[in-house]
Amino acid sequence: MNKFLVWTLAAATTVAASSAFAARDSISIVGSSTVFPFSKVVAERFGKATKFKSPTVESTGTGGGFKQFCGGVGVNFPDISNASRRIKQAEFDNCQAAGVTEIVEVLIGYDGIVIANSVKADRANLSRKDLFMALAKKVPNPNGSETLIDNPYKTWKDVNPTLSATKIEVLGPPPTSGTRDAFVELAMEGGCQKFAWIKALKKTDKSKYKEICHIIREDGSFIEAGENDNLIVQKLNANKNALGIFGFSFLDQNSDKVQASNIDEEQPTFETIADGSYPVSRPLYFYVKKAHVGLIPGITEYLAEFTSERAWGEEGYLADKGMIPLSEDERASIGGAVKGMKALKSL
Missing domain, CATH: 3.40.190.10 (Periplasmic binding protein-like II)
Structure with missing residues (x-):
């Protein structure tokens, strides 16, 4: 040529x-x-x-x-x-x-990931362990053995006796969402690590560890609400017993309708997210x-x-x-x- x-x-x-x-x-x-x-x-x-x-x-x-x-x-x-x-x-x-x-x-x-509910309800006080136990597909066997069972918990009180007997209903993002990824990594995994034998798996069997800590139950307690955070706010307004997962910035814009739960005794605020004391920050x-x-x-x-x-x-x-x-x-x-x-x- x-x-x-x-x-x-x-x-x-x-x-x-x-x-x-x-x-x-x-x-x-x-x-x-x-x-x-x-x-x-x-x-x-x-x-x-x-x-x-x-x-x-x-x-x-x-x-x-x-x-x-x-x-x-x-x-x-x-x-x-x-x-x-x-x-x-x-x-x-x-x-x-x-x-x-x-x-x-x-x-x-x-940004911080908030677990919010309607301002018409009481503010929730949750730990990352509560969130893991409420939303994981499989949870540690309550008999104390180092085994897993399908999540049997129906109410928050089942998870933690100090919580209310309200049905577990959490509206959250789909698997394609970065908020979902961050939630399972920061909140679910943070709670999962409270069990020493599961935490140890991170070094010996990482895939098993992630399977336990990251997979969310699919029996209706967790409801995928798409990428539209406005829809979650609307549903929380209609059902004061439900909780919803979204970013702090969205909470800030809708503070007349929804309120954030305390997580591990920390409230998500501009200051607690900036200094890292709020545990679900990203x-x-x-x-x-x-x-x-x-x-x-x-x-x-x-x-x-x-x-x-x-x-x-x-x-x-x-x-x-x-x-x-x-x-x-x-x-x-x-x-x-x-x-x-x-x-x-x-x-």
Whole structure:
């Protein structure tokens, strides 16, 4: 093949690729329902204050977002994926295999997972052990042996004699949700580890350990309510005996309707989540496809807005929305990495 033909084909490929990207003139963002309201407000302000169109933000759940984001490079795939947990190794590997080889990770702040109920009911006082015993598919045999049985508990009093005789009804997110992942890791596993023999399995049989600590019962006590946190609030209002699982930021916006349970004697607040004393706290992220920067208009400028002090700072508008800000040093370090578009090499 002569050099002119090779150059022509290469140029045609570049033009075709650029044209494909040019077919979309706004940023596409998917992912976490928890990060959604933060991303949405940044997108709206960004659209009003700049020459760029407001980004399209979809609430697909963290896992669903990564599935789309890692599908490939090009106009048909999202530019940014919001996440209420860190990307998993399998998701990172899927991205690499599909040609999404340069991913910029942005830690944006912190959130707490709350277990809430209607303000028309008494506030619940629960421990992580209570949550594990109420919601795990299999629980330790009450005869004291190091064996498991199918979860027999019907009421909270069955789980812990100091709790009410109310039926166990917990509304929560589906398996694709980062909130679900964080809940089982922080709350369920935290309670599971109160049993020394199960905790020991983490070193000797990790898959068995995760099976015990992470699998939620499927007999109706836990009700999957989808990715729509508004729906959970509506259902809690209709049933004052039920509990619901969602992020602190959503609680903050609906404090006239729902209240948070105390977990291990800690109430989720701005301060207890920021200092880590509330035991069910987690980091929030978004991930950027570096290959799309400069091809989809406005990505660099959107990142600059999100990581500005007026947005993610201690007095920023995201804090007003309920996001717990990073420390000043964290913001400086991460902001610098974002400007340099430093991609993840590995997890």
